Amino acid sequence: MAQSQGYYVPHGSNWPIVGAIGLFLLMLGLSTAFNGVGVGPAVAWIGAIVVIVMIVGWFATVIRESEGGVYNQQVDRSFRMGMTWFIISEVMFFAAFFGALFYARQMAVPWLGGESNNFFTNLLLYPGYENAWPTNGPKAIGGEYQVMAALGLPAINTAILLTSGVTITIAHHALKDNNRKVLSWGLFATFFLGFLFVGLQAYEYIHAYQEMNLKLSTGIYGSTFFMLTGFHGLHVTLGATMLVVIWARCLKGHFTPTHHFGFEAVAWYWHFVDVVWLGLYIFVYWL
Amino acid sequence: MSNSKLGRLAGMTTAMFLLTAISPLAHAAWEVNMPRGVTAISQEVYGLHMLIFIICCVIAFVVFGAMFYSILRHRKSLGAQPASFSHSTKAEILWTIVPCLILIGMAVPAADTLIRMEDTRGSDLSIKATGYQWKWGYEYIDEGFGFFSSLHPDHNVARQLGSGIDPASVDNYLREVDNPLVVPVGAKVRLLLTASDVIHAWWVPDFGGKKDAIPGFVNEFWFKPEETGIFRGQCAELCGRDHGFMPIVVKVVTQDEYEAWRTEQMASVSVQPAVITSETPAMAMEVSSDPAAAPAAVPEWSLETAMASGESLYNANCGACHQINGKGMPPTFPAIAGSPVATGDVEAHIEMAMNGKPGTAMAGFGPQLSDAQLAAIVTYQRNAFGNETGELVSPDQIAAHR
Amino acid sequence: MSSITATQDQHDDHHPTGLKRWLTTTNHKDIGTLYLVFSLIMFLFGGSMALVIRAELFQPGLQLVDPGFFNQMTTMHALIMVFGAIMPAFVGLANWMVPLMVGAPDMALPRLNNWSFWILPMAFTLLGMTLLFPGGAPAAGWTMYPPLVLQTGDAFPFLIFAVHLMGISSVLGAINIIVTIMNMRAPGMGLLKMPLFVWTWLITAYLLILVMPVLAGAVTMLLTDKYFGTSFFLAAGGGDPVMFQHIFWFFGHPEVYIMILPAFGVVSQIIPTFSRKPLFGYDSMVYATASIAFLSFIVWAHHMFTVGMPLAGQLFFMFSTMLIAVPTGVKVFNWVATMWKGAMTFETPMLFALAFVFLFTIGGFSGLMLAIAPADMQYHDTYFVVAHFHYVLVPGAAFAIMAAVYYWLPKWTGHMYNEKLGKLHFWLSAISVNVTFFPQHFVGLAGMPRRIPDYATQFADFNAISSVGAFVFGFSQLLFTYIIWSCARGGQKATDQVWEGADGLEWTVPSPAPHHTFDTPPVIK
Ligand code: HEA
Numbered sequence A: 001m002a003q004s005q006g007y008y009v010p011h012g013s014n015w016p017i018v019g020a021i022g023l024f025l026l027m028l029g030l031s032t033a034f035n036g037v038g039v040g041p042a043v044a045w046i047g048a049i050v051v052i053v054m055i056v057g058w059f060a061t062v063i064r065e066s067e068g069g070v071y072n073q074q075v076d077r078s079f080r081m082g083m084t085w086f087i088i089s090e091v092m093f094f095a096a097f098f099g100a101l102f103y104a105r106q107m108a109v110p111w112l113g114g115e116s117n118n119f120f121t122n123l124l125l126y127p128g129y130e131n132a133w134p135t136n137g138p139k140a141i142g143g144e145y146q147v148m149a150a151l152g153l154p155a156i157n158t159a160i161l162l163t164s165g166v167t168i169t170i171a172h173h174a175l176k177d178n179n180r181k182v183l184s185w186g187l188f189a190t191f192f193l194g195f196l197f198v199g200l201q202a203y204e205y206i207h208a209y210q211e212m213n214l215k216l217s218t219g220i221y222g223s224t225f226f227m228l229t230g231f232h233g234l235h236v237t238l239g240a241t242m243l244v245v246i247w248a249r250c251l252k253g254h255f256t257p258t259h260h261f262g263f264e265a266v267a268w269y270w271h272f273v274d275v276v277w278l279g280l281y282i283f284v285y286w287l
Numbered sequence B: 001m002s003n004s005k006l007g008r009l010a011g012m013t014t015a016m017f018l019l020t021a022i023s024p025l026a027h028a029a030w031e032v033n034m035p036r037g038v039t040a041i042s043q044e045v046y047g048l049h050m051l052i053f054i055i056c057c058v059i060a061f062v063v064f065g066a067m068f069y070s071i072l073r074h075r076k077s078l079g080a081q082p083a084s085f086s087h088s089t090k091a092e093i094l095w096t097i098v099p100c101l102i103l104i105g106m107a108v109p110a111a112d113t114l115i116r117m118e119d120t121r122g123s124d125l126s127i128k129a130t131g132y133q134w135k136w137g138y139e140y141i142d143e144g145f146g147f148f149s150s151l152h153p154d155h156n157v158a159r160q161l162g163s164g165i166d167p168a169s170v171d172n173y174l175r176e177v178d179n180p181l182v183v184p185v186g187a188k189v190r191l192l193l194t195a196s197d198v199i200h201a202w203w204v205p206d207f208g209g210k211k212d213a214i215p216g217f218v219n220e221f222w223f224k225p226e227e228t229g230i231f232r233g234q235c236a237e238l239c240g241r242d243h244g245f246m247p248i249v250v251k252v253v254t255q256d257e258y259e260a261w262r263t264e265q266m267a268s269v270s271v272q273p274a275v276i277t278s279e280t281p282a283m284a285m286e287v288s289s290d291p292a293a294a295p296a297a298v299p300e301w302s303l304e305t306a307m308a309s310g311e312s313l314y315n316a317n318c319g320a321c322h323q324i325n326g327k328g329m330p331p332t333f334p335a336i337a338g339s340p341v342a343t344g345d346v347e348a349h350i351e352m353a354m355n356g357k358p359g360t361a362m363a364g365f366g367p368q369l370s371d372a373q374l375a376a377i378v379t380y381q382r383n384a385f386g387n388e389t390g391e392l393v394s395p396d397q398i399a400a401h402r
Numbered sequence C: 001m002s003s004i005t006a007t008q009d010q011h012d013d014h015h016p017t018g019l020k021r022w023l024t025t026t027n028h029k030d031i032g033t034l035y036l037v038f039s040l041i042m043f044l045f046g047g048s049m050a051l052v053i054r055a056e057l058f059q060p061g062l063q064l065v066d067p068g069f070f071n072q073m074t075t076m077h078a079l080i081m082v083f084g085a086i087m088p089a090f091v092g093l094a095n096w097m098v099p100l101m102v103g104a105p106d107m108a109l110p111r112l113n114n115w116s117f118w119i120l121p122m123a124f125t126l127l128g129m130t131l132l133f134p135g136g137a138p139a140a141g142w143t144m145y146p147p148l149v150l151q152t153g154d155a156f157p158f159l160i161f162a163v164h165l166m167g168i169s170s171v172l173g174a175i176n177i178i179v180t181i182m183n184m185r186a187p188g189m190g191l192l193k194m195p196l197f198v199w200t201w202l203i204t205a206y207l208l209i210l211v212m213p214v215l216a217g218a219v220t221m222l223l224t225d226k227y228f229g230t231s232f233f234l235a236a237g238g239g240d241p242v243m244f245q246h247i248f249w250f251f252g253h254p255e256v257y258i259m260i261l262p263a264f265g266v267v268s269q270i271i272p273t274f275s276r277k278p279l280f281g282y283d284s285m286v287y288a289t290a291s292i293a294f295l296s297f298i299v300w301a302h303h304m305f306t307v308g309m310p311l312a313g314q315l316f317f318m319f320s321t322m323l324i325a326v327p328t329g330v331k332v333f334n335w336v337a338t339m340w341k342g343a344m345t346f347e348t349p350m351l352f353a354l355a356f357v358f359l360f361t362i363g364g365f366s367g368l369m370l371a372i373a374p375a376d377m378q379y380h381d382t383y384f385v386v387a388h389f390h391y392v393l394v395p396g397a398a399f400a401i402m403a404a405v406y407y408w409l410p411k412w413t414g415h416m417y418n419e420k421l422g423k424l425h426f427w428l429s430a431i432s433v434n435v436t437f438f439p440q441h442f443v444g445l446a447g448m449p450r451r452i453p454d455y456a457t458q459f460a461d462f463n464a465i466s467s468v469g470a471f472v473f474g475f476s477q478l479l480f481t482y483i484i485w486s487c488a489r490g491g492q493k494a495t496d497q498v499w500e501g502a503d504g505l506e507w508t509v510p511s512p513a514p515h516h517t518f519d520t521p522p523v524i525k
């Protein structure tokens, strides 16, 4: 494919402002919805749709330009760096919630149990409460609950995600070897496993809510459990959706063995989601 | 602008700057420095503060001296030719190491004081202090009595927006309470700090520091006053609308005076230790310290007596939010006048007053007030501000609701 | 860096004009201008709120506003100044200058650049509209501590989502700056040849990417605590209100360096120019910046000495905080050494830069005093802290921005600004800023807490002085606005180099800088 010599600088684009307005409507809608205003959800939906339209339109433009050969290697490098730093920012987003988990387990709960300089906290406010994990706190917010076991579904889910990490690597090698058939099957397997994971996760949530009385509102254990797994689940959904897009592009014959940033970006993202899960599995389910 | 003019201007500014800095020292009334305070710790802290301040001044003198020297001498208008050097490893190492040494010199005494500050062992008296929006509740846990301490009513009137009262005409404006904390001189007093709603902070500068009062946790803070006197401070953590009106007054008295005061306090308490009572002077009624055990103690419960005591109790406890005139500040603080709750089902009204509404500023007053007090307030709310339900709520109704 | 030339999909004559140009532009100069204009507007709004605060505090007694409204002003003032004025101003400067300084045709990701900007007005519309709500704007301080912030009324979700949007905007902007610097430098522009403004921004961008998402996480937990019954900040459920403070300040402390590192960069450009002498200790400047950035991650709990941390924690955070004085000192000494034996002239940018060095250092010293944990038990949450951070933020960050504007305005507009008025603006600002904030040290030490609408009478005199200073300072900024406006309209033609001692790629392009620069990259020897 012919590659342009210069650094491609687009001249004006409508998508960003559309995206900004979409985000505004989305946030405005959500805010008013939280305040119980009737039109809130509708506004939020409109905003979400505008954002989706923006994403589709924006990416379509980029894909067209990429396939049209206007990007040189330097542009490719910009994209790579951009994606890398975006993923790092996502890592930090999760770090906040992991931080909350560690803080609760190592500091807050022991203190409520009277450790360190909190002897009187325990004595005056929560006599008899002992430091233990998991917990829904000295006032047992949310009532009796059961703890999510590490074996069973979560273990299966771990296996699923790890396998999907392998399948996407197979697909990547296939792409480099120009083996399109293995490529598309590898991708298909990956997002299939991704959606399977989300499905099982949803099943687990329903089970937790209906049978275990384990909820978002089950004290700090429920809060950290659902916050971490929930945001992770959202990221898996997003990643799997991106995989579908990449898969469709592969079927259309996009990407070459040497030139396939779109594929790699999604693969990195997928690995990131994978690694976060490992952290989750260890610290939320297991230890 | 010519350079001589510039120099003059610079000189003038410096002079003005120094003037603002120094002139206050001439007027003794203008406080410009941290108080030395009346505890060993507060004096140590003052010493540290001055030490670091002077070190900074010396460094500033050297650094700014060099800077102003080159500004005055190495200027193009004086025909200066620029040198071309751009580094000097020796100088750079020197000015990395020297600050490190200075910092160590500061860190050692600072750590020393800090360690002493955190040593809470061996206290003579423990008081639990609870922050509320916007008052302090004190509980002498070993003696078994307690009380609330809020902004003095006169000050509360003067501080209203557009009250027309000149703050200068009110002694100790905003730094006066109805019931001060009383402690004996020379005793190591341990405060056990917590809060019921949001974070507050207990601060009396003369005692050398402050500590946050955090809902759901108990922090320890101690002081050992070495002089008698009245010491003033205020809440030091933003706690909502009336954060600025949450003073702290501590009376440090001799051991004998303290004993007398303590006996008096304990006498006004019936049984049941370790529970807070409200001893607001405005209060007409005798109340028991135990909210749950009160009803029998109140004779002759009538609409008139309930309304009379209800008014002062309402003004002291609810007025900050719902306003003395009952109009509230909608939508954050709803009006009591015409409120569907205060004119509707009495049980819902009692429930609101006793247990509040989680997630809003409306705290539950059940644990703070006695049955009689709550009954009076609720009666007052149901019959004042044009709420004409004519209903009299009895302490028994409150008791039944507990 | 392979040799590059820029290609455009359209030609210059197809420029959209009018509003559409600004809505859809992908040009770094246009976007830089947008950021700068936006931040100036926000500065005036945020400043007006500061004037409401100062007007109420002019005398003891409540004269003008309800205490609840006062708290809204404090909160909104800080949020607008921090996220709407100072940060976007620096991003605007980066947009304009980084490509010019590294010899790049534009920012690396031009469309993303436009998006980063336009998210900001959306965020501030969301935040600003809460002022009109019956329950008013957020009033729990810019630090948003729970449980107080959870008592916010209808404004609450608007606050949270506005913060989310600001975070998205900053992160995307930071990504763009990193990629531009790492990938778009002209051939021969090695990392240790980059101008210091570029260096400081590179490090700032790293900070942004590492901490803005943490803030997003923290406010998300506030949201779920309020609406979904989680217990992150509720002790009864095993959480801790103080946990929010830890997470917030893990963001918050690096955040204050985000607002000062680019200022260091600006000053490091200006002082050599007007001293006609190369910057002293370039390498150590770079290392010092990096050390400050690193240290900024391990000092956060110096904002929390009074929350009842265990002793070991207090000691650790005290020592680590004190350490920051060392690399910062290196910077100050290097600036002074740059002036030493130079041939200085004192045009407006230089005046602001010198005032920066002087007044920032004073703010740094008070910071160091605050770092002494036992003494901070007295200083904390008083006007001493307010004085500290306004010294580093107003004659610190804001003066650096003003210095940068005067310095580069001729390059942006092609005209010289009015030097007489510029000097007048400087002297008015420099004097009044001290009249405003210096007395706050005294009232703070004497015991006046911050965030209060009314105070005991012994604080009256200094508060009156401070309020007078604030009004003079505020109205001086209208002069600044006028100077910029008239310079954009016309004036004496600027030369390409503009300043006699100026050195660097940005001075090799014409004034005003044409819409596209460095389509063919320059070669740096
Ligand atoms: C641009 C913003 C900025 C900058 C650069 C700084 C710089 C510093 N800050 Fe400041 N700070 C704030 C913005 C900033 N701060 C804000 C906004 C708050 C309040 C937030 C809130 O609560 O709302 C705050 C609050 C704050 C506190 C909490 C106070 C409290 O609430 O109780 C502390 C405590 O340690 C602190 C310390 C420091 C220190 C040690 C530095 C150091 O980096 C300073 C280093 C510089 C120097 C020391 C001067 C130059 C050095 C030399 C000349 C070398 C020689 C010197 C020596 C060896 C002494 N700051």
Ligand code: HEA
Residues within 6 Å of the ligand: C043, C044, C045, C046, C047, C048, C050, C051, C053, C054, C074, C075, C077, C078, C079, C081, C082, C086, C140, C141, C142, C143, C386, C390, C393, C394, C398, C436, C450, C451, C452, C470, C473, C474, C475, C477, C478
């Ligand atoms: C980031 C930067 C920043 C900047 C630049 C400023 C600038 C100023 N700040 Fe502020 N400030 C903060 C950050 C900043 N501040 C923070 C973080 C807090 C803590 C908040 C908290 O406690 O939560 C704070 C808090 C704070 C307080 C304490 C409030 C309290 O505790 O209750 C005070 C009080 O004096 C104050 C004053 C000022 C003043 C007088 C200025 C002046 O420099 C402003 C000068 C500018 C102007 C006055 C604009 C001029 C405009 C006009 C003349 C009108 C024209 C208007 C239009 C066209 C719309 N600020």
Ligand code: CUA
Residues within 6 Å of the ligand: B131, B132, B134, B199, B200, B201, B235, B236, B237, B238, B239, B240, B242, B243, B244, B246
């Ligand atoms: Cu209580 Cu501030």
Ligand SMILES: [Cu+2]
Residues within 6 Å of the ligand: C252, C253, C256, C300, C302, C303
């Ligand atoms: Cu800090």
